[in-house]
Amino acid sequence: MVQTQVPTAASPAATAVAAPPDRRVGARDRRRASVLPYALLAPATIVVLAIIGWPLLQLVILSFQEFGRAQVFGRPAEWVGLDNYARVLADPVFWEVLGRTAGFAAVCVAITMVVGTLVALLLQRLPAPFRILLSVGLLLAWSMPALTTTIVWGWMFDTEYGVVNQVLRDGLGLAQFDRHSWLIDPMSFLGVAVVIIVWGAIPFVAFTVFAGLTQVPGEQLEAAALDGAGPVQRFLAIVLPQVAPILVIATILQIIWDLRVFTQIFALQDIGGIRAETSTLGVYIYQTAIAGGEFGEGGALAIITMLVISVASIALVRRMLRSDA
Amino acid sequence: MIGSRSYRGMTVLWCAVAVVIFVCSVFPVYWMVKTSLQPNSEVRTPELQLWPETLTLRNYETVLLDPGRTPFLPALGTSLVVTLSTVLIAAVLAFLAAVAISRFRFRSRTGFIVAILVIQMLPLEAMMVSLYRVLDGWQLLNTILALVLVYAATVLPFTIWTLRGFVDGVPIELEEAAMIDGCSRLGAFFRVTFPLLAPGLIATGVFAFIQAWNEFLVALVVNTRPDLMTLPVWLRTFLALNGTTNWAAIMAGSTLMAVPVVVFFLLVQGRMASGLVSGAVKG
Numbered sequence: 001m002v003q004t005q006v007p008t009a010a011s012p013a014a015t016a017v018a019a020p021p022d023r024r025v026g027a028r029d030r031r032r033a034s035v036l037p038y039a040l041l042a043p044a045t046i047v048v049l050a051i052i053g054w055p056l057l058q059l060v061i062l063s064f065q066e067f068g069r070a071q072v073f074g075r076p077a078e079w080v081g082l083d084n085y086a087r088v089l090a091d092p093v094f095w096e097v098l099g100r101t102a103g104f105a106a107v108c109v110a111i112t113m114v115v116g117t118l119v120a121l122l123l124q125r126l127p128a129p130f131r132i133l134l135s136v137g138l139l140l141a142w143s144m145p146a147l148t149t150t151i152v153w154g155w156m157f158d159t160e161y162g163v164v165n166q167v168l169r170d171g172l173g174l175a176q177f178d179r180h181s182w183l184i185d186p187m188s189f190l191g192v193a194v195v196i197i198v199w200g201a202i203p204f205v206a207f208t209v210f211a212g213l214t215q216v217p218g219e220q221l222e223a224a225a226l227d228g229a230g231p232v233q234r235f236l237a238i239v240l241p242q243v244a245p246i247l248v249i250a251t252i253l254q255i256i257w258d259l260r261v262f263t264q265i266f267a268l269q270d271i272g273g274i275r276a277e278t279s280t281l282g283v284y285i286y287q288t289a290i291a292g293g294e295f296g297e298g299g300a301l302a303i304i305t306m307l308v309i310s311v312a313s314i315a316l317v318r319r320m321l322r323s324d325a
Numbered sequence: 326m327i328g329s330r331s332y333r334g335m336t337v338l339w340c341a342v343a344v345v346i347f348v349c350s351v352f353p354v355y356w357m358v359k360t361s362l363q364p365n366s367e368v369r370t371p372e373l374q375l376w377p378e379t380l381t382l383r384n385y386e387t388v389l390l391d392p393g394r395t396p397f398l399p400a401l402g403t404s405l406v407v408t409l410s411t412v413l414i415a416a417v418l419a420f421l422a423a424v425a426i427s428r429f430r431f432r433s434r435t436g437f438i439v440a441i442l443v444i445q446m447l448p449l450e451a452m453m454v455s456l457y458r459v460l461d462g463w464q465l466l467n468t469i470l471a472l473v474l475v476y477a478a479t480v481l482p483f484t485i486w487t488l489r490g491f492v493d494g495v496p497i498e499l500e501e502a503a504m505i506d507g508c509s510r511l512g513a514f515f516r517v518t519f520p521l522l523a524p525g526l527i528a529t530g531v532f533a534f535i536q537a538w539n540e541f542l543v544a545l546v547v548n549t550r551p552d553l554m555t556l557p558v559w560l561r562t563f564l565a566l567n568g569t570t571n572w573a574a575i576m577a578g579s580t581l582m583a584v585p586v587v588v589f590f591l592l593v594q595g596r597m598a599s600g601l602v603s604g605a606v607k608g
Contacts, residue, residue, distance in 0.1 A: 034431065036425075037425035037426075037434075038425075038431070040421040040429075041421070041422050043417075043418045043421060043422075044418040044419065044485060045422075047414075047477055048444060048478050048481055050474075050478075051475055051477075051478035051479075052444055052447065052452070052479070054459060055452055055455040056452065056455070058455040058459055059451070059455035062455050119346060122342060125336070126340060126343055127340070130343045130344075131343075133344075137347035137351045139590065140350060140351055140591070141350040141351070141353075143583075143587045144353075144354060144583055145538070145539040145557070145583055145586055146541070147541050147557045147561070147582075148357070148560070148579040148582055151564060151575065151579050152353045152354075152356065152576070152579060155356075155572050155575070155576065158569070160369075160371070161369050161370070161371065161572070163356060166371070166373035167373060169373075170372070170373045199349075203350070256446060259448075260448045260449075260450050262450045262542050263542065267541075267561065267564075270561060270565060271564070271569060282448070285451055285453070286453065286542070286546075289457075290453060290454070295458060298454040299455060302451035302454045305448060305450070306447065309446070309448055310446070317439065317443060321442070
């Protein structure tokens with residue numbers, strides 16, 4: 001009999017839910033399947049709804065309300081319709097921040113993707129010991145927390161004792177970098193931030209693209225080489241089409257991450273630099289709502305930011321669903 | 326012949342480029358550790374000094390033992406409690422949800438998958454505005470529970486998505502075979518499929534660990550009480566108090582915060598990568 005082999009070690013809960021032994025084995029049981037998956041999903045769903053869903057709803061509500069310091073201390077919030085949005089959109093500072101964020105993200109994404117892809121191609125061409133060496137280096141950079149990374153780079157770019165100034169001055173003989181302040185000029189500040197973010201993001205792109213490159217069939221490349229195709233032609237005609245989906249997904253992810261950037265800019269502002277002239281959207285929302293107490297306006301800002309990011313997100317979700325189907 | 330020589334020449338060139346990129350990748354980490362091991366007086370010299378002249382552990386002593394205004398050890402304790410609770414909750418909840426999505430076909434299944442992906446895209450930086458208000462309303466500001474809940478909720482979509490790939494990777498036929506041999510459905514699952522999911526659980530656990538350990542914004546906003554700081558917030562306060570005059574101590578603090586993540590990351594990376602690859606390929 002089949003039952004005799006039923007493991008006796010099964011927990012009470014297991015025996016309670018387990019099917020009676022004479023049931024048809026293997027078929028997905030309809031009746032139980034109608035309840036069980038929902039029961040399994042319930043805990044995660046409840047947590048996510050409470051911590052993300054509910055605040056999201058509150059965010060929408062907040063963005064239509066007058067909600068400043070007075071309301072924090074108990075004054076009822078008034079409905080003001082689209083006032084918050086109108087105020088945000090009429091504020092030149094917002095457009096400045098939006099433009100800065102978009103430009104900053106574009107530069108970060110472009111450099112990260114190009115250099116990351118080149119590093120992936122390099123990894124493919126290296127003999128094993130060098131490939132391992134480079135991989136370890138990239139892993140080390142990848143694993144560093146964003147906050148410590150920012151602080152370390154902030155120290156390296158220090159005006160007085162920073163190693164960057166020392167190398168430029170003593171190593172390359174560029175006297176103008178003696179006590180050069182990297183963070184005081186907004187463009188220079190953002191340049192340092194680009195370095196920090198790109199340094200941390202290249203390993204992800206390099207490894208992801210490298211994994212994609214290993215899937216490209218070698219026979220096709222050899223055949224193309226025999227037919228007289230040069231390395232550039234082979235890359236464009238065979239390799240690129242195969243890794244294109246990976247490149248697209250990685251690019252969209254980078255766009256989303258770089259538009260959301262908070263920690264690196266915020267921490268670098270702690271070290272030096274002028275907040276008002278270097279803030280990106282994430283930091284600007286924090287300054288308006290959390291530090292400034294203007295929750296209504298911050299809510300409108302947050303919704304607008306989400307809409308901006310959702311353009312990239314929707315493209316990504318559609319791709320992931322397509323590859324999932 | 327010429328072809329093979331130029332091929333070898335190219336390889337040498339590539340290796341040289343690889344070494345340059347390796348140095349660029351490693352240098353900031355090296356510089357952090359190097360500065361942390363030098364006396365601050367030596368750090369504050371204008372000359373370029375690529376190797377430390379004197380090695381000392383005094384900076385670590387300052388960070389670890391000096392109670393001062395920003396004690397390190399309580400922050401470490403808070404970080405450990407928050408991180409480990411997050412990993413545990415996220416692993417259990419994500420596991421249950423992943424099994425549901427992978428092993429069952431039910432109405433609104435596609436809806437769940439879309440929801441998972443969409444929620445993953447929501448910028449927490451924007452959500453903070455109302456999350457702060459909501460947590461305040463629930464009397465959860467300045468509690469460890471708030472951080473655990475927020476971190477668990479934010480890593481869940483990714484962990485469910487990843488684990489689902491791993492569950493998909495275990496063929497249902499294996500379970501069915503065990504059931505023919507007399508296992509109950511649950512028994513088959515826990516005896517056959519569950520052990521095969523270990524790499525997936527490790528990968529998602531490490532992901533949750535790193536996220537919770539590194540998270541800065543929520544910790545900054547939700548916990549304003551000094552005794553409830555997590556390590557990132559502690560590091561920021563430490564940076565502010567030392568006014569960038571004691572870079573040696575700041576680097577020691579940075580190293581202490583980074584080491585667990587880096588070690589964890591490097592140790593599991595190989596398994597994680599192979600796990601992710603095998604998990605992503607459907608059986």
